[in-house]
Amino acid sequence: MQIIDSIFRVVLPDNGYNIREEQIALAKKMYIGFTEKQVALCEAEVGTGKTLSYLVAAIVAKHHNNKVYAQNMPVTITTSSIELQKALVEREIPNLSRMLLDYYIIEEPLTAVLRKGKEHYLCQYRLEDFLRNIKQHPRKYATTIATLEKIAAHPQAIDLDKYNIAGSIKSRICIKGSCAGCKLKRECAYREFCNAVDHASGLDFQVTNHNMYLMSQKTRNDEHPPLLRSSAFIVVDEAHKFKEAAEDTFGERMSEKDIETFKTEMGLPADVDTTIPNTELSTGIMMKVSGYPFTLEELREYGLAAEITEETKWADAQQAIMTAANGKAAAEQAAAEAAPAEGEATEEAETSDGGAE
Numbered sequence: 001m002q003i004i005d006s007i008f009r010v011v012l013p014d015n016g017y018n019i020r021e022e023q024i025a026l027a028k029k030m031y032i033g034f035t036e037k038q039v040a041l042c043e044a045e046v047g048t049g050k051t052l053s054y055l056v057a058a059i060v061a062k063h064h065n066n067k068v069y070a071q072n073m074p075v076t077i078t079t080s081s082i083e084l085q086k087a088l089v090e091r092e093i094p095n096l097s098r099m100l101l102d103y104y105i106i107e108e109p110l111t112a113v114l115r116k117g118k119e120h121y122l123c124q125y126r127l128e129d130f131l132r133n134i135k136q137h138p139r140k141y142a143t144t145i146a147t148l149e150k151i152a153a154h155p156q157a158i159d160l161d162k163y164n165i166a167g168s169i170k171s172r173i174c175i176k177g178s179c180a181g182c183k184l185k186r187e188c189a190y191r192e193f194c195n196a197v198d199h200a201s202g203l204d205f206q207v208t209n210h211n212m213y214l215m216s217q218k219t220r221n222d223e224h225p226p227l228l229r230s231s232a233f234i235v236v237d238e239a240h241k242f243k244e245a246a247e248d249t250f251g252e253r254m255s256e257k258d259i260e261t262f263k264t265e266m267g268l269p270a271d272v273d274t275t276i277p278n279t280e281l282s283t284g285i286m287m288k289v290s291g292y293p294f295t296l297e298e299l300r301e302y303g304l305a306a307e308i309t310e311e312t313k314w315a316d317a318q319q320a321i322m323t324a325a326n327g328k329a330a331a332e333q334a335a336a337e338a339a340p341a342e343g344e345a346t347e348e349a350e351t352s353d354g355g356a357e
Contacts, residue, residue: 027053034061034233074203076231078213080241089114112205118175121190122158127173158189210245
């Protein structure tokens with residue numbers, strides 16, 4: 001806590017900042033959240049200086065973790081706007097780094113990287129293909145050809161957001177889909193960039209957007225490499241947009257036709273009215289989306305086992321049904337493993353007969 005006070009009461013004022021008690025209190029609250037593994041929900045008025053608050057709290061907590069637990073993982077900052085992400089990486093973090101270096105609070109400059117979706121980066125293969133096509137009409141696309149050839153001349157120039165290119169052209173030359181079968185995969189600058197970031201030692205901050213952060217959590221157990229590096233501390237800025245991003249990432253959308261299909265698969269009567277709340281239907285649909293495609297009979301069986309009543313909300317019912325279903329599956333597997341195999345039973349019977357003779 002003392003170092004936080006020193007930064008806000010000495011370092012920042014010496015660099016033209018005002019002392020704001022609300023800002024200091026905010027930083028301390030977030031520091032406690034970081035170091036005591038708590039969730040700190042903070043709301044601050046415009047002009048409070050919340051960005052500096054969480055940057056100071058995060059870097060002090062990171063150094064504490066490194067010293068006490070030997071954990072040197074980067075702090076993840078997720079926001080909804082690319083403007084704030086750029087401001088953090090290009091202005092806010094470098095400025096804080098300079099001030100902390102001047103006062104010997106840190107020994108090396110703070111490092112930060114902006115992690116964006118791969119559609120923001122150049123695909124060399126698609127660029128070459130697009131150039132080959134438009135060069136068949138040199139007069140019509142003269143300006144575009146000149147611009148893209150300049151980009152192609154710099155293999156490491158992969159961030160498309162740094163170029164004034166129309167969105168329709170960016171969509172033709174950016175990375176899309178799987179890169180597994182790409183002919184240029186071994187010499188891909190984007191792949192080299194990702195490898196460099198993933199293995200960089202001493203990275204202090206990785207700044208990203210809500211959707212990419214949530215997708216990294218969703219795919220963390222998948223076979224492909226994680227989208228973001230593991231992090232001990234997460235800062236969710238512009239959190240009022242986080243719910244919408246979570247719905248986009250984890251939500252499921254279905255049409256009326258999908259509901260009719262689910263009704264048939266569950267064995268529900270055809271005359272069930274889907275326009276009014278229906279506990280069995282809504283629970284069954286959500287279970288199917290969650291990977292538990294139960295029939296109506298199974299749904300009712302597990303529901304009874306979980307002591308679900310009509311008043312139970314479907315969300316509670318879903319968890320209870322999953323628990324009951326998993327319990328039954330585990331019991332059936334245990335019974336199957338305990339029972340002797342057919343071949344073993346026959347062999348034992350023959351041995352017994354032989355002994356009798």
